[in-house]
Every structure is written in structure tokens, then in C-alpha cells.
Amino acid sequence: MAGIWIIAETREQALELLGAGRSLAPGMGAALTAIVRKEAGPPEETIARGADEVFLLPELPPDQPFGAHLPVIEQEAKAVSPDVILFISSARGKEMAARLAARLGAGLCSGCTALAFDKASGSIRMERLAYGGAAIQKLTSSAKPVVVTVPPRSFEPAQTMDGRQGKTRELPSPPPSAVRILERKPKEKVAKDITEARVIVCAGRGFDRKEDLALARELADALGGELGATRPLTEEMHWLPEDLCIGLSGVQVKPELYVGLGVSGQIQHMTGVRGAKIVCAVNRDENAPIFALSDFGIVGSLYEVVPKIIEELKK
Amino acid sequence: MPIVVACFKWVVDEAYIRKGSDGKLDFSAVDYKIGEYDRNAIEEAARLRDAGGGGSVIGITVGAPDSAKGVKDGLSRGMDQAFFASDPSFKDLEPSQTAAILAEVIRTRIPQFDLITCGEGSSDLYAQQVGPRLAELLGIPCVCFVQKLSLEGGKLVADRRVEDGIEVVEAPLPALVTVLPDINTPRIPGVKDTLMAGKKPVTAIKKDELAGSFEGTLKTEAMTASSLERTGEKLAADAAGIARFVDSLRKSGVIR
Numbered sequence: 001m002a003g004i005w006i007i008a009e010t011r012e013q014a015l016e017l018l019g020a021g022r023s024l025a026p027g028m029g030a031a032l033t034a035i036v037r038k039e040a041g042p043p044e045e046t047i048a049r050g051a052d053e054v055f056l057l058p059e060l061p062p063d064q065p066f067g068a069h070l071p072v073i074e075q076e077a078k079a080v081s082p083d084v085i086l087f088i089s090s091a092r093g094k095e096m097a098a099r100l101a102a103r104l105g106a107g108l109c110s111g112c113t114a115l116a117f118d119k120a121s122g123s124i125r126m127e128r129l130a131y132g133g134a135a136i137q138k139l140t141s142s143a144k145p146v147v148v149t150v151p152p153r154s155f156e157p158a159q160t161m162d163g164r165q166g167k168t169r170e171l172p173s174p175p176p177s178a179v180r181i182l183e184r185k186p187k188e189k190v191a192k193d194i195t196e197a198r199v200i201v202c203a204g205r206g207f208d209r210k211e212d213l214a215l216a217r218e219l220a221d222a223l224g225g226e227l228g229a230t231r232p233l234t235e236e237m238h239w240l241p242e243d244l245c246i247g248l249s250g251v252q253v254k255p256e257l258y259v260g261l262g263v264s265g266q267i268q269h270m271t272g273v274r275g276a277k278i279v280c281a282v283n284r285d286e287n288a289p290i291f292a293l294s295d296f297g298i299v300g301s302l303y304e305v306v307p308k309i310i311e312e313l314k315k
Numbered sequence: 316m317p318i319v320v321a322c323f324k325w326v327v328d329e330a331y332i333r334k335g336s337d338g339k340l341d342f343s344a345v346d347y348k349i350g351e352y353d354r355n356a357i358e359e360a361a362r363l364r365d366a367g368g369g370g371s372v373i374g375i376t377v378g379a380p381d382s383a384k385g386v387k388d389g390l391s392r393g394m395d396q397a398f399f400a401s402d403p404s405f406k407d408l409e410p411s412q413t414a415a416i417l418a419e420v421i422r423t424r425i426p427q428f429d430l431i432t433c434g435e436g437s438s439d440l441y442a443q444q445v446g447p448r449l450a451e452l453l454g455i456p457c458v459c460f461v462q463k464l465s466l467e468g469g470k471l472v473a474d475r476r477v478e479d480g481i482e483v484v485e486a487p488l489p490a491l492v493t494v495l496p497d498i499n500t501p502r503i504p505g506v507k508d509t510l511m512a513g514k515k516p517v518t519a520i521k522k523d524e525l526a527g528s529f530e531g532t533l534k535t536e537a538m539t540a541s542s543l544e545r546t547g548e549k550l551a552a553d554a555a556g557i558a559r560f561v562d563s564l565r566k567s568g569v570i571r
Contacts, residue, residue, distance in 0.1 A: 091475070095457070095459040098443065099457065102411070102448040102452055107531070107532030108410070108411070108444055131329040131332055134334075135332070135540060136537075136538070137537075137538050138536045179484050184482055184483075186479060223570060231496070242476075267329055271543070277567070280560070293543045296546065296563050297547075299552060
């Protein structure tokens, strides 16, 4: 029997991957195996939500990274040869997916945005973005296994079904990894989660000084939204936390409204807002690429235009 | 005095890709560049060499013969020498193939090194696979998404960024890291750097000098233009334009 594996660190990841796995399983006639940390929830729930089998990853010593599980997962994979192995494209997921694919001599579709089984050819069809989001790459795999990473929130979390049963097994502890964790610094939660925001006002390089971001914030408040940023502002200037960086290598957002202020509209950034219902812009350069990628926009200095928009909104 | 191997890729500058009328990608006006993230990998290698009081940076790339320009570009960015594995068939490789070729070059031609640096992803495919795959093929420790790095006493200490914060990790050398863009600010080569680059040694390697078939595992069926275009109505920054802007927002129903 064909097999689909999901490998998850957290409950949220497990549910989304079960959703993805269940979209493939019936067509493939495959069993769904969930390889999860105990933090991902009780095995009964994982089974109720679609897993036919749960492999629990044992708890690791505090200095061991998630990647330490790799040799054990590799061994299991070589023993049962699953057809598809799914990960969420988180930092740890992406690293482990690539390392596992290398060990298995398998292909890996990174950042997979569409996933289907083609019964006629017996192959897996996948889509992903390339060239900073300017292109869609369509891939197929006929070899097994194929490893796939899917961006967070691309699949609906799997729902509970009645009367499901499955087996649970604990995987053995792995040997110590050469990479050791000396310290974990949890993220300070300074920023709101913009992936859930209904309205996002995004600040770009058109802002001259950090203090001027108050203007963007003011507009965000007037619209009942949150502040986002382009990469130069978070990674070069460090004006805003990296969680607010929107784009292919940052967060991908799906607000009802996106307003880009002083944002030029580079493809890597705009790809991150392609799910927005309305995109609009204020930029003083009428040739800025963002205008073609917006529903409407104002050509003008954000310093002059934004206060007037706020005023107009109050009317 | 560390020997650092920096991997880089000569890629299409995506800013010049146009969308053809048939929905295909139009590469007719494109220029090429060293991948943005790879510039950080080269800079970090150079920084570690300089911080270590010597050593060297060995650049390595895989590509079609016309990537030779990229080799010179890379040498102007702080590398001391370069290995260039080229073949007409080394165009549009899958990450698994690129990693296998890099591994073969390193295994057979770079007998001793302390560290391999890669960008977090290539600017074209951004599959983020080559680094970790290469580490596995060479059987060395791998630390991805590093934003701060130092070498001391035969090991590396790195801050790696993960979703829930930072993991400060250590690993014995030789090892491989992939670096994030905020780890450093890559230099912009000056005229002197460009002149010097032409004098640095380059070892060209042909496909038949490498052992292995480097077969791919996935098949790219199509590469089509994505459609991000919207109506793109431009308004003036006058009272009428602002009123229309706000009115359009209201009519779209996104303001509550």
C-alpha cells in the first residue's frame, strides 16, 4: 500500500499537514502516517483527524536540535518507502526536508503551493513560485519518495472524523547530533501577527527616517489595520521587527486591504501580498512597478498624501 | 587561519523578466547577477578569513559556460580563488543535481576546508536545498538560517533564526552554514576589485572530469508567468485624487 508521511513539530503544523495528506490519500489509495513530536497533541486526536498511524518522536535532551531525529526518520523511511513525505516550510522543516531528501536520494519540491495526485500517470503534480514570484514552476515526480514542503496556512487544518482507529508507536531516541544548542532565545512578542490582519499598511523605502513611520501607523489606525514593512526596513535599517517583513522570504499575507506607502513594488515583496483583495499604493515615482500591481494608487509624496488621506477618512 | 568555501550561483536578474503575451516568461531583455543571498555567503566567508588573520576563501559555482562572468564577479567580492564546474547541460539544474556536483568538486579538489557558506536560497529558484543537501552528501554538520557566526577552537558558534526565536548552536568543523541576508552587508566591488579579480586563479572543471551522472529526480513540466497585475489606476495627489482614492476604498467594502 502506498504511503503518505507527514512530519510535524507542532499541533498547528500537524493539522495542516494532515489536511494536505488527506487531500492526496484517497486518490493514491494511501495510508497516512504522522510523525510528530508529543507537543503536536495526543495521538488519538491525530488519528481522529486523519492519520492511520502515528509515530511519536521521543523527547530530546535540551541541547539537541529537532534535526537530531533525522537518522531515525531516515531509517524508517528506508524500511517502508513512503511515496510522499510532507513538511511545513518552517526553518526547521525546510532544513530537515532537504537533509532527508539528500539521504534518500529523493526529489524535493520546496514551498509547494499546489499539490495533486494524477491517477492517469501515477505521478504527483506540484506547483511552486520561482524568480522571486514572477513565475510558477510546475513539477511532476514519478519516482518515490518525493519530499514536499508546504508554506504555513496553505492547507485547511484537518477536521475530526468519527470512528477512526489507528496504531501508535514511539520511535527510538536518536544518537546525539553534532550540532548542539547552547541557548534558546525565545522571540520577544513585540509585533502583532500580521498574517491574520484584515488591513495592512506597509512601509517601504520611501520613508526617510524611522520616526516618520508614525505616519504609517496613524493610517493603519485610521483603517483599523496593522503595520507591515518591506525587507530593507527590517533587515537593513532594522526599523521594524523581522516578523513584519512581507514577501517571499518573509511572511505571506492575505488581507482584505493592503496599502503600500513608499513601496517600489519589487516582485519578491509583491508576491507576499498576492492574496490581498485590494492592493493600493502611494509612491512619488509614477514609474514604480507597484502601480501596475495595484488596483489603484496615488502618485505623490507619502509625506503630503498620507495626512490628507487620513483627513478624508475622518469625513 | 580558516579556509572557507563559498558557494554561489550566477542567476537571471528577475527584475528584467517580462511576461510575454502568451503568458510565457520573456527572458529576451534579462541581465544576470550573483544571487542576492549568495553575496552574503561570500562576504561572510571573507569576513571570517579576515577575522581569522589569514586563510583563504575558495569560491565554487556550477553552471553553463556563460556563467564565467559570474566567476569573475564573485572574485571581485572577496574570494581568493574559484572552482567553476561548467557544462552546457548544467543550465536549469535541480537543487539535488547542483548539490551533487558541488559535493563531487569539493571531495575531489578541495582536500581541506573548515567551513562551507551558502546563501539561504538562490535568487532564481529559492528552493533553499543546496546547502543542507551538500552538507549531507559530504557528511558534515549543517546549520541553516544563520544570522551571526564565529569560528573558534575547531568549532563554529552560530545564531540560527527559527520561527520561535533564536537557537544559539555550536558544531564541530568542518561544517556548512546557510546565511540570512542580515548577517552582513556585502561589499560593492570597486574598479580595483574588478581588476584584481581577473588575476585570481580559476580552476575550470568539465563534466567529463567529474565522476557521477548527476541525474535529476523531478521534472519541470512548465515555467509560466504568474499574474500579479491589477488594474493599476493612477490618481493625482490633489484633492480630487485623494477623494477618489478614499471613495474607492469605501466602495470596495474593505473599510468598516
